[in-house]
Amino acid sequence: MRLQSWGRLTDYSVDARAIDSRFTATKQLNERPALSHGAGRSYGDVAISQSVWLTTNLDRFIAFDHKSGHLTVESGVLLGEIQRLFAPRGWMLPVTPGTQFVTVGGAIANDVHGKNHHSAGTFGEHVLSLTLARTDGTERNCSETENKQLFEATIGGLGLTGLITEATIKLKKVDGPWIDSETIPFRNLDEFFELSKDSETFEYSVAWFDCTSKSGHGVFTRGNHSSSTKPLKPNRPKNFPFTPPVSLINRVTLGLLNNAYLLLGVLTKGKKTIPFEPFFYPLDGIRHWNRAYGPKGFFQHQCVLPETAAKVALSELLKLIRKAKAGSLLAVLKTTGERDLPGLLSFGMKGVTLALDFPNHGEKTLTLLEELEEIVVKHGGRMNPSKDATMSPATFEAGYPNRETFLKHKDPGITSLFFERVIERKP
Ligand SMILES: Cc1cc2nc3c(=O)[nH]c(=O)nc-3n(C[C@H](O)[C@H](O)[C@H](O)COP(=O)(O)OP(=O)(O)OC[C@H]3O[C@@H](n4cnc5c(N)ncnc54)[C@H](O)[C@@H]3O)c2cc1C
Known part of the structure; x- marks a missing residue:
């Protein structure tokens, strides 16, 4: 199929297939290693690769705790759906970017920020845990207490550490919408x-x-x-x-x-x-x-x-x-x-x-x-x-000093055009 990023600079011809469900994701990724693609709201090429897995079918709400505001959803759920469902009930996303047409997986993988960076930081600060499918056929639960380094590599990890199948985020209590x-x-x-x-x-x-x-x-x-x-x-x-x-x-x-x-x-x-x-x-x-x-x-x-x-x-x-x-x-x-x-x-x-x-x-x-x-x-x-x-590889290296540590956690079966253009190439 033809795939474009939000900037519409190039019309890429890619082999895109859909993940069937969160229960089949690990097997599908293992049989056909490829990059995850969310709602395609990134402007450049972070979500583009010759082969991609579309996460649109991962659209289920899994659990919500009314006391703590902990919400577990599949990674293809759109931020806008969470806002519309929960805002009238007194809960909202603690951080949201300038568009609601973004998936939870995409928001984590780009560690997006909103108009409240000075008061609430980025989306990743409010992710309590996530489940990651890897191309070696394993599934990893990641949080501050379990697989901590992989958790930190996956938040802002540009889809390169695996496919996030589900995540638990902490919503913010509000009076109304x-x-x-x-x-x-x-x-x-x-x-x-x-x-x-x-x-x-x-x-x-x-x-x-x-x-x-x-x-x-x-x-x-x-x-x-x-x-x-x-x-x-x-x-x-x-x-x-x-x-x-x-x-x-x-x-x-x-x-x-x-x-x-x-x-x-x-x-x-x-x-x-x-x-x-x-x-x-x-x-x-x-x-x-x-x-x-x-x-x-x-x-x-x-x-x-x-x-x-x-x-x-x-x-x-x-x-x-x-x-x-x-x-x-x-x-x-x-x-x-x-x-x-x-x-x-x-x-x-x-x-x-x-x-x-x-x-x-x-x-x-x-x-x-x-x-x-x-x-x-x-x-x-x-x-x-x-x-x-x-962006040039040198600019990336200067701005992201954790590049080497990150690469230790990258899934070797996954690549992206951004990875090949910027991260992989040494300046
Ligand atoms: C109008 C507009 C306003 C915006 N405003 C902001 C803003 O204020 N702040 C900000 O930070 N960003 C902003 N953005 C950028 C946007 O929020 C991010 O690019 C976001 O990550 C896009 O999410 P997506 O679901 O479209 O993911 P995609 O663009 O499809 O993918 C983004 C990255 O996430 C990875 N990915 C997607 N799903 C998964 C998954 N399930 N598992 C693992 N990796 C995955 C992809 O491989 C890719 O690397 C804006 C974009 C637009 C179009």
Whole structure:
């Protein structure tokens, strides 16, 4: 079948088959070693290999403890399904990324983060245990007390340690499905840093900013779970219906859309109580929005910069983007906290993450991405594998010092395009 990542850069021809159930997974993987593929929401090539196992059939809820909030599910269950089922009952995921169309297996394997990295860390911090099928035909239970190193290699392990069949995660107690949210426009990046500092007591915070402007003005959003228990109305997302022949995101539309978004931020500034979906997943409001970038697709650059270097590094990155006359519609900034990373290859460090989407203009875009990466490495930052399509082996090695320990736990029967392009090759 043809398989594409979220960035739609390449149309891969792969041998994809579905795991039948969690009871057959180990035997299937043993007979045909291949990489797990979840909901395909990674932007680059971490979920792509010549042979993949689709986990869509692993969609069962297995157990829930109403006292502790411990939930056991199969690995193909979508985060959105957990939220929809449990939020009205007073429980939610403790960490969730910017889309709900992500499987539990994918969330663990990329150790995803959300708008609350500073207060709750990454998804992996809330995984109590998991079951891993290996290509040698064994099944391993992994947790902090059992197969600890394999557990740490699997959280953020990019699917390379085996196929997660099920996992137990600790949900968070909430009153209901609403968020008390506040929107604050800011004039420049200094104001963003001040707002981030003032918002440390808020559970969630994130900022969008106009990376084409010299000032870096934008909109800051922060929030906490609300005490409202009102039921939610069903949410009907729109669909981006077709792939246009060329990217709809270009210099003209970018300026217009960025200005429109900023204006919206100014008009809607202030406090309001909103359902969790538009707060956590604003992009999910339009399904298949990635089609807007046309047949050539787009790249995402996501880096994390250490706190001490963040201001200087950010200004260098933005200067370069302006010089290249490139721009990103989705320029997202988020402060990240000081956490004990749960996975050997977990992305994240105390500082700031920056995420940018660039339409694919071939060599010109590749050169820009390479230069951005150089700035990140120079300042001691690292790139996010789940978003990446261009990282060099040297950048990976510099950012992920546990590479060698991780490789001891890798399943020798599993590979991915990302692994072959970035991890396996010595710089
Ligand atoms: C709109 C949008 C917003 C996003 N926002 C964020 C964000 O805020 N924070 C963030 O961290 N990420 C974010 N992401 C990235 C996304 O959350 C991750 O790429 C996520 O891991 C995708 O999960 P998936 O189920 O689609 O997995 P896939 O993309 O299919 O696979 C991801 C990795 O997980 C492995 N894998 C999948 N299932 C299993 C399994 N059962 N066992 C073992 N390995 C498995 C694959 O081999 C692959 O290496 C965003 C993506 C989109 C499209």
